[in-house]
Amino acid sequence: MVELQWYIWLSLGVFIIGLMGFLTRRNLIIVFMSVELMLNAVNINLVAMSHYMQDMRGQMLTLFVIAVAAAEAAIGLAILIALFRTKAAGHVDEATELKG
Amino acid sequence: MKYYVLIPFLPLLGFLINILLGRNIIKNRAHWIAVPFVGLSMVFGLLTVRDVISGTVINEDLYTWIISGDFKVSVGFLIDQLTAVMLVVVTVVSFLVHVYSIGYMHGDPGYYRFFAYLNLFTFSMLMLIMSNNFLQLYFGWEAVGLCSYLLIGYWYQKKSASDAGKKAFIVNRFGDFGFGLGVILVFLTFGTLHYLPVFENVSQIAGRTIILLGHEFDLVTIIALLLFCGAIGKSAQIPLHVWLPDAMEGPTPVSALIHAATMVTAGVFMVARCNPIFNLSETAMTVIALTGGITALFAATIGLVQNDIKRIIAYSTISQLGYMFLACGVGAYGAGIFHLYTHAFFKALLFLGAGSVMHAMAGELDIWKMGGLKNKLKITYITMLLASLSISGIPGFAGFFSKDEILYQTYLKGDLGKVLWFMGTLTALLTAFYSFRIIAVAFHGRFRGTHEQEHHLHESPPVMTIPLILLAIGAVVSGWIGIPPVIGEAIGLEHSAWFYEFLAPVVGHPHAEGSHSAELFVMTLSIIAGIGGIGLAFYIYSGDAERAEALLKRPLLKKIHTVLWNKYYVDELYHFIIVRPVLWTARTVVEAVTDIGIIEAIVNGVPRVIGRLSERLRVIQTGLVSHYALWMAGAMFLIIAIILIR
Numbered sequence: 001m002v003e004l005q006w007y008i009w010l011s012l013g014v015f016i017i018g019l020m021g022f023l024t025r026r027n028l029i030i031v032f033m034s035v036e037l038m039l040n041a042v043n044i045n046l047v048a049m050s051h052y053m054q055d056m057r058g059q060m061l062t063l064f065v066i067a068v069a070a071a072e073a074a075i076g077l078a079i080l081i082a083l084f085r086t087k088a089a090g091h092v093d094e095a096t097e098l099k100g
Numbered sequence: 101m102k103y104y105v106l107i108p109f110l111p112l113l114g115f116l117i118n119i120l121l122g123r124n125i126i127k128n129r130a131h132w133i134a135v136p137f138v139g140l141s142m143v144f145g146l147l148t149v150r151d152v153i154s155g156t157v158i159n160e161d162l163y164t165w166i167i168s169g170d171f172k173v174s175v176g177f178l179i180d181q182l183t184a185v186m187l188v189v190v191t192v193v194s195f196l197v198h199v200y201s202i203g204y205m206h207g208d209p210g211y212y213r214f215f216a217y218l219n220l221f222t223f224s225m226l227m228l229i230m231s232n233n234f235l236q237l238y239f240g241w242e243a244v245g246l247c248s249y250l251l252i253g254y255w256y257q258k259k260s261a262s263d264a265g266k267k268a269f270i271v272n273r274f275g276d277f278g279f280g281l282g283v284i285l286v287f288l289t290f291g292t293l294h295y296l297p298v299f300e301n302v303s304q305i306a307g308r309t310i311i312l313l314g315h316e317f318d319l320v321t322i323i324a325l326l327l328f329c330g331a332i333g334k335s336a337q338i339p340l341h342v343w344l345p346d347a348m349e350g351p352t353p354v355s356a357l358i359h360a361a362t363m364v365t366a367g368v369f370m371v372a373r374c375n376p377i378f379n380l381s382e383t384a385m386t387v388i389a390l391t392g393g394i395t396a397l398f399a400a401t402i403g404l405v406q407n408d409i410k411r412i413i414a415y416s417t418i419s420q421l422g423y424m425f426l427a428c429g430v431g432a433y434g435a436g437i438f439h440l441y442t443h444a445f446f447k448a449l450l451f452l453g454a455g456s457v458m459h460a461m462a463g464e465l466d467i468w469k470m471g472g473l474k475n476k477l478k479i480t481y482i483t484m485l486l487a488s489l490s491i492s493g494i495p496g497f498a499g500f501f502s503k504d505e506i507l508y509q510t511y512l513k514g515d516l517g518k519v520l521w522f523m524g525t526l527t528a529l530l531t532a533f534y535s536f537r538i539i540a541v542a543f544h545g546r547f548r549g550t551h552e553q554e555h556h557l558h559e560s561p562p563v564m565t566i567p568l569i570l571l572a573i574g575a576v577v578s579g580w581i582g583i584p585p586v587i588g589e590a591i592g593l594e595h596s597a598w599f600y601e602f603l604a605p606v607v608g609h610p611h612a613e614g615s616h617s618a619e620l621f622v623m624t625l626s627i628i629a630g631i632g633g634i635g636l637a638f639y640i641y642s643g644d645a646e647r648a649e650a651l652l653k654r655p656l657l658k659k660i661h662t663v664l665w666n667k668y669y670v671d672e673l674y675h676f677i678i679v680r681p682v683l684w685t686a687r688t689v690v691e692a693v694t695d696i697g698i699i700e701a702i703v704n705g706v707p708r709v710i711g712r713l714s715e716r717l718r719v720i721q722t723g724l725v726s727h728y729a730l731w732m733a734g735a736m737f738l739i740i741a742i743i744l745i746r
Binding site (some may be wrong): 019022023024026031091092095096097098099 | 721722723724725726729730733
């Protein structure tokens with residue numbers, strides 16, 4: 001039996017890896033992957049807590065998160081293709097039209 | 101059936117249809133809307149007049165307009181004998197002018213607009229005369245002013261026309277300001293604005309005083325004079341007469357309808373309507389009589405020397421309005437209203453005749469460039485001649501009976517009355533002179549225009565000449581319902597002065613009693629004045645201008661001519677004492693201090709401060725998604741940290 005705290009440590013680790021990737025990498029695909037990592041870190045947390053509290057609502061919420069993540073990936077890839085078509089670029093720092 | 105309700109609202113409907121659909125759908129068919137509505141309005145108006153003659157007086161509230169505490173005003177109609185007379189004048193002249201305009205305005209690019217405004221004017225004027233309270237009177241009063249402005253500036257591309265429109269509007273502000281104060285004072289004094297309660301209770305406030313600026317004034321006199329201020333502006337009396345001659349920039353049918361027959365007589369109507377108030381103030385009556393008498397003479401002298409056919413008639417209008425006020429001022433309201441009624445016919449006819457001449461002469465206004473038109477424009481000539489005979493007071497024509505009654509009533513009014521009567525008789529001489537100056541110069545003699553004008557000279561189409569003929573009938577016979585008893589007895593006519601008996605329930609009878617000999621004396625002198633004026637005009641102006649030019653060689657006459665030609669320099673005086681200081685204040689105070697110093701400082705200052713602040717703030721918006729994410733993450737940690745620490 002693995003104790004709850006290990007799950008939370010794992011979740012925290014994955015989340016921080018995701019966050020760091022999201023903040024530092026310029027390649028848009030990697031940025032998306034980092035977002036997925038953060039979402040899945042949350043999922044681990046939800047499932048672990050759900051099991052610990054003996055409450056199925058957490059696991060149900062996980063399904064929603066997965067569905068949202070899928071939608072987000074679809075839109076994100078569409079944006080990526082659109083960006084590539086207009087600017088021939090796959091890097092986030094090349095799209096700075098909203099600069100104030 | 102309450103068909104009288106339809107009288108004002110049919111023209112309003114015509115206005116709405118034409119103004120909404122005229123530009124794109126109705127276009128040059130606008131008269132098919134405007135004329136029938138005004139025609140129906142006239143039919144209902146005349147039916148209502150028939151009811152009034154048979155003894156029905158209507159006073160009814162239709163709709164509660166405003167309720168606020170004790171203040172209650174309704175839209176309502178009071179149709180009594182006075183309103184009936186005005187209904188005849190307004191609806192008949194308005195209808196004839198509408199018909200005439202079909203021909204006169206044919207092909208004008210703003211055709212639908214013209215008819216829409218003309219309808220709106222008819223509506224406003226009818227609201228004014230049919231009102232049963234002061235506020236609705238004030239509404240109509242301002243609405244006719246608006247229509248007057250719109251129609252004077254109808255050819256707005258012409259600078260002189262739009263300037264004249266503004267001038268008319270602004271000059272009227274001076275009078276209407278006083279009128280508005282008068283209406284407020286009536287409400288403060290009586291607690292109501294309906295005519296009948298006010299007129300019933302007005303005798304109770306006689307002798308009450310009001311303290312203004314530390315002086316004590318008679319309350320009734322103040323009310324009467326404030327109301328009369330409005331009449332001075334609207335009816336173009338001295339010192340606010342300057343707008344009316346300039347108003348001739350508008351199309352000629354407008355001059356005939358608004359600036360001769362109806363709107364400008366609203367002041368006379370108002371004074372007659374409020375006669376219970378005016379009767380209580382000797383001072384106000386004297387002021388009215390003096391204003392009227394002086395204006396009559398003053399405007400007639402200016403009219404002597406003008407060369408613009410419409411301006412001559414405009415000064416004539418001011419002068420005739422002076423007569424009407426003179427009558428009101430001596431308490432002979434019936435005579436004033438009678439003159440209003442006859443004047444409407446012959447003056448509208450004079451203007452429409454002038455319009456017919458302009459139509460034939462491609463817009464020519466200078467009478468010295470006309471001449472000999474009587475052979476080419478037969479109908480116009482004959483109708484103009486009848487109108488001129490009427491205004492000159494030749495016995496048998498309408499103008500004679502009304503003018504004679506005014507002069508007679510003035511003559512009976514003590515020593516001041518004698519002076520005013522003398523001025524009035526002198527004015528009658530001048531009136532005949534300038535009216536027949538037009539006839540002699542423009543219609544007799546030889547043609548002095550260009551060859552092209554001579555070639556195109558033609559009588560107007562029937563749609564224009566038929567209104568002329570109908571008005572000419574009015575200019576001759578409309579006076580026959582008010583023949584003075586002294587003549588009536590001589591020709592064996594009973595109730596010859598029917599008009600005065602008809603109006604007596606509203607305006608009463610003048611108190612002065614005179615003898616037959618005095619009446620005959622006044623009458624003889626006024627006939628001599630009229631015939632003398634006509635003879636003098638033909639003597640000086642028949643043939644070419646030689647005799648007139650010879651007269652101008654004399655230094656004294658030359659000087660008088662210069663003063664009259666420049667209209668006593670009143671416009672220049674107003675320019676100097678009003679226009680220039682106002683413009684100076686506008687430039688140095690309003691523009692420099694208020695506009696630039698205060699308003700622009702606020703309006704431009706607020707965005708400038710916001711701009712400075714946002715200059716700092718926009719630096720953080722780099723456009724890089726990672727930076728935004730960093731801010732988000734940082735903020736998230738901060739929030740979590742705050743929650744944990746607490």
